[in-house]
Amino acid sequence: MNPEKSKTPIHNSKSVVRLPMIIGITLAAGVLLGSTFFSGGKKLSDVAKGYAKYREVLMLVENNYVDSVNTDELVDFSIAKMLEKLDPHTAYFNTEEATAARSQLESGFDGIGVEFNIYNDTVYVVTPLSGGPSETVGIQSGDRIISVNKENLSGPGVTNAQVYKLLRGKRGTKVDLSIERVGLKERMNYAVVRDRIPTYSVDASYMVDQEVGYIKVSRFSETTFDEFKSALKTLKAEGLKNLILDLRGNPGGYMERATSMADEFIAGDKLLVYTEGKDTRFDRKTRSHIDGLFEQGPLIVLVDEGSASASEILAGALQDHDRALVVGRRSYGKGLVQMPIKLTDGSELRLTISRYYTPSGRSIQKPYELGKGEDYSLDLSHRYDSGELFNADSIKFDKSKVYKTDGGRIVYGGGGITPDIFVPKDTLLNSKYLFELYSKNIIREYALRYANENQKKLEKQTFKDFLQSFQISDAMLSDLVKDASRAGIKPNEKELNHSKSVITSQTKAIIGRYVWGRKQKNGLNNEVFQVLNPSDNVYTQAVQLFNQAAQLEKGKFSSLNIPKNKN
Incomplete structure (x- = not known):
């Protein structure tokens, strides 16, 4: 993954989950609707009572407690603990953290190139940024960063700002990481050389042969749609008839970039995504409305457990309208929308204000319990342990959340986008x-x-x-x-x-x-993908499926080799 002048929300919560934070930039795998302040409410009297009680306790501590206290730290801590009672993606950034995030958006900086979560005082790698130094040395999604330059990064009180401080730095300088990885008993030690975080989001765009094109999109940032449209125009000029759109490992970003991309594939006036919340001000519907560049032609979309948020909006819209054959593994399952609100002291609240739904009515958000995030951030590890990444039969469907595509195919809500064609994670050659x-x-x-x-x-x-x-x-x-x-x-x-x-x-x-x-x-990193894709099991299976993609586009579902209970 790469650049990020994106103002997309960051999913994090201090002890429940901190979702994608990009070293060198703030890119959340969430959806940005806009920064609007709340006003009004039905229970203002209750809020006023609660505020008065909190103020009273804080003043008593400040004036009468036996030792000196840092009031700002107490406030930050109390806010963070309060938000733990909400969903896993509502987040608070103190002034230092918010300033660091905003400075990244303004100018960018050098770092090791990873997105991370903080859960239970442990830093988890969500994904290494494509083309970045961490990906280059082999750091993987799900890795746990235990120490940085022999300084412990696992334990009570680890903060976002602390991670930034340790991982950012002048390009060319070395960072020694101690990593724990699922499936390995011993810790791994990595030497990562900091570099400028890439500022592109379309990683590859090339013709596989005279008819088949391949485009890899690593995130949905400000420039993604322009990059994508330029790439698609170039491929069409080179004879494009069949397209593979690779969204694997794409954590999301701007919703509008994803829906604009969907509009290039979906003809007519069709619903692409909609959001619903408690406050109707945040309800919206996005529909297709332009003559797209690739509204006809077999289309295959690749997803995996690292595809989240805006990636799921795009894949879900294409699947619901029977426009693309979705291949790979079940996507992440992030369907909550955060609104960033800058507070008066410079700190920031990222508040979940609605849910997004695919055209068929599916909520892709995976299950969670308010205030109970123990399993949430560990979901990918659970998928590994349960065998879901290796066997389609291990995917658990919520049979109460059955929906249908335009053509009547069954799809399920409540936990990511399940591919039409499952391809297992390939670990056979690891050692x-x-x-x-x-x-x-x-x-x-x-x-x-x-x-x-x-x-x-x-x-x-x-x-x-x-x-x-x-x-x-x-x-x-x-x-x-x-x-x-x-x-x-x-x-x-x-x-x-x-x-x-x-x-x-x-x-x-x-x-x-x-x-x-x-x-x-x-x-573009075309050279890398042209060398590696022929040995990528998801890619190699996808290039054999254009006949099925063509049948899907024509509405001939009976001829598709898609298990009825797996799509």
Whole structure:
């Protein structure tokens, strides 16, 4: 994921859940409706009584408590504890945190490039930003950051501001992270070099062959729709007839960018999304209204457990209108809308004011209990443990929330977008040796050194020739293993052979991006995706499904190979 001049709300709550915070920028996986202050209410007398009681207690503590106290800290703490009784996404930022977030929006800064949650005083990686330094070294969604530069980051009182302070810094400086990962008993140590957080949200856009195009969108920021439209126009000029839109790992952002994108695919005057809250001022409906660039033609959308909020709005609209075949794994399930409200002292409240619904009436928000967020932030770990990421039969549907698409296909509400075609998470080639290479940045450093030393020779060919003919030789692999040994990673031939195809493809991708991709000014990482996608099991299955996507577009549902109880 990348840039973020986005003012989208941040989902967080101090001890329940802090949803996506981007290091170097504030990008929430939520939906921004606007910053409007509340007024009025039916129970003002009750609110006044509560305020009077709180003020009385605070004054008594300030004037009479035996020791000196920091009143500001008490107020911040009490507000945060109060909000814990609400939903997992309502959040409060004290003045320091709010100032840091706003400064990021204004100018950006250098960091390690991750989005994170804070839950139970532990920092969880939501997703590494695409093309950023954390993704490069192999940090993964769900990783727990235990310490930064040997300073503990896990324990009572860890704050958003503390995380910013430790992870931000001048580009080129190194950050040593201690990571815990699901499925591994031992902690992993990563050396991440800070860099400028990318400012693009369309990561890749290229023609797979003469008819099939691929576009990867990593978030919905201010420039996303313009980037997407430009990419789509270019692909159409190159002969685009079938499109794969990859929303995997996309945590959301501006709702309007997602609905504008949906409008490019959906013809006529159709509902795209609507919101409902207690106050009707925040109810709205968004409909398609323009002649889009790709209203006809087979369309496949890729989603996974990291696709949230605005990503789910887009995927849900396309699925409900039978416009796209959705492939992958069940999406995150974030359907609450936050409104950012700046308070008089510079602090900020992100208050949940409504829910969004797909055209068929589905609420995608996954279940939660007010004030009980224990399982909420750990949902992805639960999905891993339950087997849902590996077996479609492990997905639990709420049979009381059954809805139908325009064509009568059954879809379910109450927990993300379930794909039409399930593809399991591929972990078969993982090994501890591979994780160690990632953690000490061996693959990237070797690839960059090789590219530097052989750049003139490599540049004599086109990237297309490189893609088709270049192979990581045994001698190159041997040099990489020697680098790993010098870094303290013990050779393990069995695990090396097990993960060899991943290591070689990652090395080739980085070489390709460094030699050919770095000269581009449009933010696209086409070279990386062109190397890696052919070994991506979700992608490889998707490119075989355009016949089904074409049948779906024509309304011929009976010929689709889609399990009736899985869509």
